[in-house]
Amino acid sequence: MQPSAQLEQVLKQHGQSVTAARQAVLAALQGQEPLTMGELVIRCNDIDRATVYRSVALFERLSIVQRLQAGWKYKLELSDAFHEHHHHATCLHCGQVVPLSEDPKLEAYLHDLAVAYNFTLRKHQIELSGLCATCQPTVGSL
Amino acid sequence: MQPSAQLEQVLKQHGQSVTAARQAVLAALQGQEPLTMGELVIRCNDIDRATVYRSVALFERLSIVQRLQAGWKYKLELSDAFHEHHHHATCLHCGQVVPLSEDPKLEAYLHDLAVAYNFTLRKHQIELSGLCATCQPTVGSL
DNA sequence: CATAAATTGCGACAAAGTTGCAAAAATAAT
DNA sequence: ATTATTTTTGCAACTTTGTCGCAATTTATG
Structure with a gap:
């Protein structure tokens, strides 16, 4: 399914309106790289800052x-x-974010971990940080 | 080693001064729960906000x-x-942060993952989020 | 204890995020 | 379709968070 169609579906499911602003915010986020709030606001430059914040919160x-x-x-x-x-994996030197492909073993492991702590797991994140292949020669010590 | 002594050691190793402000910031962070920047500033209430920020950055x-x-x-x-x-593991309802004990297998796994992506791993984080045992009955859906 | 170097507090500022409210757009109803 | 109702948006004012230069103070050096 197209992301835009999927957005429409999710919004309607929750009784929320489908608006131009929300579609624009989604579109801006569809690139490969994660964005800071500031970058997102710039990419949605026809949309008021407050609206971008409200859309992201929603x-x-x-x-x-x-x-x-x-x-x-x-x-x-x-x-x-x-x-x-x-x-x-985020490079501490250049800030680039590299996506890591999924691994079922790891996912299963985290699931079990949550169970052990009596946690109903809704989501999880793993963040590696260090130096990417490109920056390794450049930087002596961080 | 005492955290305060360890701080002194690390600071001197890097040619940084050992100051009252820095010791106070460390002390404030020694509680069990992680703190937001705002909470930390409040706990260091004799120390100027700018100094707390500078200490944390350092x-x-x-x-x-x-x-x-x-x-x-x-x-x-x-x-x-x-x-x-x-x-x-962070509870989405009450905000409590539960520390998870370390697991060598998981750590080794993450290390290998970084190697596979040609990353010099400096640190990593795993964040689970969901509902803690206490909040599960309280909340229908989030 | 005196001198040099680094850190602190202050105030002013910039950036990030929030809120109330009238105008505009989206949904629901006729 | 058109109108009525509800929600969302933009604007502007505002709060919070984070930064910076500089003089006064503290820390380290000899």
Whole structure:
């Protein structure tokens, strides 16, 4: 299904209106790289900042979008129902975020971990950080 | 070793001064729960906000402190050299952060993953989120 | 204890995020 | 379709969070 059609479906399911602003915010998030809030606001440049914030808040409540810690700043990306589920490796030097492909063994493991702690798991994130192949020669010590 | 003595050691190793402000920031972070920046500033109430920020920035550079995504906000806690290494489960309802005990198998797995992606791994985080045992009965759907 | 170097607090500022409310757009009803 | 109702948007004001330069203070050096 097209992401835009899927958005429409999710919004209607929850009694929320399908609006141009929300479609634009989704479209801006469809690129490969996760975005900071600031970057997202810039890419939605016809839409008021407050509206972008409200859309993101709604999208988070509806699990359309997730927030991840990339180095110092947090970034936003479409969540598992819209993208393939995956994790991230962030380069501490250049800030690039590399998506890691999913591994069922790891997923199963985390599931069991949650059970052991009596937690109803809704979502999870793994964030690796270090130096990417490109930056390794450049940086002596961080 | 006492955390305060360890702080002194790390600071001197990197040619940084040992100051009252930095000791106070460390002390405030020594509780069990990770803190938001705002909470930390409040607990260091004799110390100027700017100084708290500068101390945290320094502590992050020296890997004394790490930042984790807990629900919507980020929180700060002492990093592995000061606490036992561990991961977190955050309750989406009450916001409580439960520390998860370390598992060598998981750690080894993540290490291999980084190698596969040609990444020099400096640190990593696993964040589970869901409902804690206490909140599960309270909340129908989130 | 004196000197040099680094850190702190202050105030002013920039950036990020929130809120109330009237206008506009989306949904529901006729 | 057109109108009525509900929701969302943009705007502007505002709060919170985070940053920066600089003089005063504290820390380290000899």
